[in-house]
Amino acid sequence: MAANLAGASPRQKRGGIEDFKRAFTGLRRGETIAGYLFLAPNFIGFIIFLLFPICFAFVIMLTDWSLAKPPAFVGLENFETMVNDRLFWKSLGNSFYYTFVAVPTGIFIAFWLALALNRKMRGIIFFRTIYFLPQITLTVAAATIWRWIYQPEIGMINHMLDWFGIDGPKWIHDTKWAMPSVIIMSNWQGIGFAMLILLAGLQGIPEEYYEAASIDGASGWQRMRYVTLPMLTPALFFVVVTSLISAFQSFDQFFVLTQGGPAHATTPLTLYIFQNAFTFFKMGYGAALASVVFVIILIITIVQWRLARRWVIGFESDDD
Amino acid sequence: MANAVKVKDSLFGQKQTKLLMDLLVYVVLSIVGIIFIMPFAWMVANSFKDLRGIYKFPPEFIPEVWHFENYTEAWTATHFDIGFLNSALVAAAVVLGQVVTASLAGYSFARLRYPGRDKIFLLYISLMMVPFTVLLIPLYIQMRAFGWVSTLQAVIVPFLFTPWGTFMMRQFMVTIPRELEDAARIDGCGFFRTYWLIILPLTKPALATLAIFTFVNTWNSYQWPLIVLAKPKVKTLPLLLASFQNQSAMRTPWHLIMAASTFVVVPVLIAFVVGQKYYVRGIVTTGIKGGG
DSSP, X not given: OHHHHHHHOTTOOOOOHHHHHHHHSGGGHHHHHHHHHHHHHHHHHHIIIIIHHHHHHHHHXXXXXXXXXXXXXXXXXXXXXXXXXXXXXXXXXXXXXXXXHHHHHHHHHHHHHHHHHXXXXXXXXXXXXXXXXXXXXXXXXXXXXXXXXXXXXXXXXHHHHHHTTOOOOOGGGSHHHHHHHHHHHHHHHHXXXXXXXXXXXXXXXXXXXXXXXXXXXXXXXXXXXXXXXXXXXXXXXXXHHHHXXXXXXXXXXXXXXXXXXXXXXXXXXXXHHHHHHHTSOOHHHHHHHHHHHHHHHHHHHHXXXXXXXXXXXXXXXXXX | OHHHHHHHHHHHHHHHHHHHHXXXXXXXXXXXXXXXXXXXXXXXXXXTSOHHHHHOSSOOSSOSSOOTHHHHHHHHHTTHHHHHHHHHHHHHHHHHHHHHHHHHHHHHHHHOOOTTHHHHHHHXXXXXXXXXXXXXXXXXXXXXXXXXXXXXXXXXXXXXXXXXXXXXXXXXXXXXXXXXXXHHHHTTOOHHHHIIIIIXXXXXXXXXXXXXXXXHHHHHOOHHHHHHOOSGGGOOHXXXXXXXXXXXXXXXXXXXHHHHHHHHHHHHHHHHHHHHHHHHXXXXXXXXXXXX
């Protein structure tokens, strides 16, 4: 990223008042003014609706604020409450459960689908489209359909299990099965994304590598192990990072499919934040909880970038 | 000689194996495809049944009697006319706003030189990864302060600009050859005319990608509208669909819910099929996740 930035403006010198003055006088004056004007509409929105709220969030988390009364500054009290809040730990655990089961299983399936779609055959685009349709379907509608699918008596799954003489579980109404239910639905919906990125990665592997491997007498499995997998690591890395980040922020499917139940079995941190802030109007506590999401996503990202050096081919980190 | 025969044999064998593998892959792809399409198929099938048909045991896929009136009934019961209007208005405004602000700023970042440009761009990139969960509460308090709660401004104005869209535009515009612009500049075009006549037409694929992504994301958006839109007359489709199934009824009206789901899903499916090329390219080049 940094290299890219520098490359775009090789003549740009370090800023400074002198440069600033020069930019507004003489030949460059027009370009400077145009530059700021083109940027202005975007930058105003950026400041009001992104930069300011982020800074504001750090203030809110230090207050006790119900919106009905003015905020009271309480320091780190919200974080003390959090440590002793059983439901916070439960929802944090749920977020991890969901993220670290849904993402690996989803990527595993997406990988095999991408491999299958990478063959030179007719009708591949058709299948690709089918697998991708759930991805663009709104989660609310998808969760609505799946609520019916999971109905213990009339739902599709238990009907089908019935054909094989299996007595299906109560799915979203069972504390043990509720989270797997959400995970299955989310993977049905989200696999298209991982599949598409991995497919693009596969298509980017030069044919010559496989030819060379074949000439050296590599078997199908060896080609997979020593050509496909290493060459696919950048795409895999990308899919892992983005999927982990977005899984940790999932909200819609929980809210519509299970409403966090039964008995908080499917309440992730995002839903717990929502309840605190917009059901109980505890803005300060909600913001403190949100900061945990922020920190965890930051940690996931940093850890992934650090680990990437060990397993991603051609990976160079920007931070050193 | 013997070797040549052997090679020929193994080639023949390979061809056979490939055919067999292809067949196997088709079978697997089809089975998975059926699993993926099944929920949609049942949604449509159930939307034409009556409630008794849905509860029937053993279940039947094709309805015995086609109840087309489910659609009109669901439509009026949920005030979907208002929802459609709201959703369409919000999506159109946000798409238009993002395309304009992102392309203008993208041009500014990619081509014009002025002090502080790269620092501002770096700030954009670093804030791109802030999770929306963190913004919910401060943004809601802001909307209250503006008096925008339960107005459509609350779901439009904060989303008229986009850091990742700006980033995408900038990255795309950097790759446009400078010569084209230089020629226009020599011919006396100002910066805006250069942007309008040279840069924008060349940026069409990226603009299409941004537009279709933004459309799908805005149309599907649920969490933020759920928080800021409380009054019925400003509700968007996902909100109406979700609240429709939570309305207490003796028996959940699954047939109407399925009909309602069908016509909420259809516009995005159309948008996707029409703009699939741009959508897929957008995912592959920027890795931004659309949809849910």
